Amino acid sequence: MYKKSFVYLVMTGILTVCLVGIISPLAMSKVRISMWTAFPEMFEFEKSAGRRYEKLHPNVEIEVTLFPQRALDEKAAAALPAGEGPDLIDFHKIGVYPYHAAGLMDVVPSDVAEWARENLPAFVFNANVDPRTNRLIILPLYINVECMYYNKDYFKEAGFTTLPEDIYEQMMYAEKLVKYDTAGNVTRAGLDLRLSGGASGTAQKFWTQAMCPYGVRPIDPVGDKWRAGYDNEWGQKALKYYLDAVHKYKVESLDIKSDAEGFGLGITSMFQRESWVMAYLRDHAPEINYSAFPMPKGPRSWGGGGTTIGLSVPKSSVHKKETWAFAKWLLNDENSVRLFCEAGWQPIRGNVDYSEVYKVFPAARVFVEVLNTPEFKLFDYELMPAIDEIHTRIAERLMVAFKKPELLDPEKLAKVIDDMANETNRILADYDLLAK
């Protein structure tokens, strides 16, 4: 009898120890939020923000992983449909939208969406609302407002005391700023137009620099569907603007380094880019004396690209509540200022006091003012799965076209635009999105 009781007692004891051993670590374990990003500057900011958030919320652990942009594309394509993604993704809206359309991503919870409606610029909020469901699909974190950087020393050297206001004046400035060697090669571009590069970037720069001023877009809505928006005389003028710069006025060359690196090396006088370049120049070319101005006006429109990069939560996340809380926290006033100062990327919020940022980056004021200027029209990408393919294909054709001086002939130029537009329409048709 005693022996039996003793055995029961021992068994119960072992069972209790086992259960305590299993349950207590589970109860005590932290909520681990994994986050993927594709931007090195954002990686550093998000990592440090994660450490601060962990101090405020000891039960949460933030793990941020950086992938090169294309690697993140591939990883998302493989992981998300398999339900193996992270808890939070910091990525381009156009990169994430197809996953939303396929029902693989969570929509922004109502309370967070309501907060976003009150604190984000209206056009940003609206651009990220899915027209099919009327729900906010990503929580915008920062914005790609494009402004024109210029080298103040070169402007002074050329005798300019004012900034160009429209694209024609800008071309005249570029003609005075460009430098050549004895063989006639461009050694300093008057205006860097980013004539090459991978994926869709070249098309997006072309959109901001030439399509916007001439009032055309890659695609135009027609009812609830779309058509190529540049197969007209304004689209042709946009391409001609580039061809003139390269082959007629020779203010830009295919054989010179461009973009932030070219500007940092001092071989570019003006170029359009987002605010992150300020952090790049601080770290890599502090000797460059620069500032920025809003994109110049065109004959039909004044504006530029203002695409959103934001935070999304896959449906497979098991910590949605905690993840959305962390995502919302990243947008508070303090983090918005830190994001601007540390990463250089422009926070999405316009209603924050950025005076601390202006002390570090005086040119940041231009970006914030552009965001808050209603006359300056910012264009975000359309919410549709085909948009990346459309931009990439346009970019491929543009890169070929920029090399051809024979396209200064209007007939040949019209044919190039026509072929490009046919391809855009063909892609839309593939996705059953082509308007008749």
Added chain:
Amino acid sequence: MRLVSLSDQRKFLSLKIDMKRNTNSIVKKKFYYNWLGRPNSLKRSQVLFILTVFIPLIALFLIIRIIPIVTVFGISLTNLHLIRPVTKFVGIRNFVHLLGDEQFISSFFNSVEYVVVAVPLEIVLGLTFALMLNRKVKFESLYETLYFIPYILPMVPVAIIWKWFYTPGSFGLANYLLGSLGLPYVPWMSNPKIALLITIGIHVWKNLGYFVIIFLVGLKNVPNNLREASKIDGATNWQTIRLIELPLIKPIILYGVVMATVWSWSAFTEVYIMTQGTDISTGAEIQVLVYRLYQEAFVFHNMGRGCAVSLVVFLISLGIVLLEFKILRWKER
């Protein structure tokens, strides 16, 4: 008349007896019937052993080779999109689309140029260096190591370094060297024809060491007495190479040609690196077929079309390799 020794006679007799015993054992052996109901000379245990050994191998081959090929063929006949919920059978529409896609056609011809330029260069240069190294040069192992180093380096950093080398203006070493010699700068990146050739150059530079080593191994296995005999017969160096060495390493040359073809036809990394980058890049004109495949499948997520491109790459590659086998083996016969 040749005399046969006593020991040889004994050996011959014992061999005859052995053959007789074996014949008897075969006659006496019991027949088994295989699964088709036909007589089988193997014992059940032997059949089981063979199946045990071969089934895992066959299964593995099916899983990693045959099933993926069949699956790719199946997907290429659909409109499968990684993030489209509904997939439909579209017949040969993906292939028809490729025929009308300018970028695909241009990628196809770029891939053809890759094979036409890279394969002869790799084989001829590989053979030349191997023949030179086989002539007992000083520091032979050092040369072998130097040739082989590029092959073991990962392609991504290699391609990035070459891209720096060809950077335009005076920022790239290639143009800097030309400039210091008083020569005009070359538009390495902006002229698509030159850009494709320098990209092929990177591919050849990277793989050349591999071919040097395999040809050298082949040449070292050619018996030396054949070379000495040819010298005694008055053959020149070139005749020894042409009539003795090259025919004897023909299987290795065939292997080299096949490998060089497959690698050139499936080149991707160096093309990808050269076309990327916002500071400077070649533009889309140097795209090859595998780049197109990558873009369709992993950038646009269009798996149906991606599989169609991969099937085209596979079938043409197979065709070229079979042709190479036929040509080189025909000459062998």
